[in-house]
Structure formats: C-alpha cells, structure tokens
Amino acid sequence: MTKTGFATHPFLLGFDQLEALVEQTARSGNGGYPPYNIEQAGPNAFRITLAVAGFAEADLAITLEDRQLAVTGRQEDEGDPRRFLHRGIAARQFRRAFVLADGVEVAGATLENGLLHIDLIRADPDRAVRSIAIGKG
Numbered sequence: 001m002t003k004t005g006f007a008t009h010p011f012l013l014g015f016d017q018l019e020a021l022v023e024q025t026a027r028s029g030n031g032g033y034p035p036y037n038i039e040q041a042g043p044n045a046f047r048i049t050l051a052v053a054g055f056a057e058a059d060l061a062i063t064l065e066d067r068q069l070a071v072t073g074r075q076e077d078e079g080d081p082r083r084f085l086h087r088g089i090a091a092r093q094f095r096r097a098f099v100l101a102d103g104v105e106v107a108g109a110t111l112e113n114g115l116l117h118i119d120l121i122r123a124d125p126d127r128a129v130r131s132i133a134i135g136k137g
Contacts, residue, residue, distance in 0.1 A: 036051070044122045046104075048117070048118040059075050067102070069106065
C-alpha cells in the first residue's frame with residue numbers, strides 16, 4: 001500500500017517542498033533557549049523578540065539563507081576573573097532558527113534592554129485576475 005503525503009495530493013501543484021520545510025522546522029527546535037515571542041505588529045508585519053540578557057550586540061549574529069532566519073549568540077568567558085557562587089543567568093551559546101514564508105522579508109533588528117527585536121514584513125501578494133489565452137496546437 002502506497003502512502004500519499006500532503007505534498008503529493010493531485011490538487012496541490014508545486015507544493016512538493018512543503019514536507020521538507022516541515023521537517024526542517026521540526027529539526028530546528030533547540031529546547032527553550034533563548035525564550036522568544038512572535039507577535040503580529042500589523043496586518044503584514046511581524047516581530048520576533050528573543051530574550052538575550054547578558055549578550056552584547058557584538059555577541060549576536062542574524063543570518064537569512066534560503067528562507068531560514070537564524071539567530072546565533074556566542075560569548076567569550078576567557079579571562080573572566082569573576083567567581084560565581086550561583087550562576088542563574090545563562091551565558092551559553094545558542095542558535096535559534098525560524099523558517100519564513102515566501103514574500104516575508106526582514107525589515108530590521110534592534111537590541112534594547114536585553115531583548116533582540118527582529119521586524120518582518122510581508123509584501124501584499126498581487127491578487128490580479130489574469131485571462132489565459134488558449135492557442136491552437
């Protein structure tokens with residue numbers, strides 16, 4: 001018996017990458033660190049906010065490659081003379097990834113009060129109706 005997936009349905013043409021995208025999203029989960037929020041900032045605007053307390057702007061990197069938005073953080077502990085009796089503020093490196101839909105672009109990013117804000121916008125899709133001419137074969 002052959003199992004048919006969502007992307008192989010005959011009425012969904014051109015969605016063959018959808019299953020790979022879902023698998024990629026599932027693999028990008030990395031526990032709960034750092035915690036984040038995703039909010040709708042307008043009809044076509046979104047904001048991702050990551051709690052990155054203790055990270056400076058130089059410790060963070062944001063990259064976008066093939067619809068995957070990745071935020072990485074790395075701190076150097078070398079030469080730190082402090083001796084902690086309790087260390088509850090995480091300072092470990094991290095990588096948090098988000099898969100963006102087609103048409104969603106990064107508008108900018110800001111770091112303020114230990115929160116990294118990444119603003120996203122989605123362009124309005126062209127909803128014009130086109131007539132397709134039928135040619136003679």
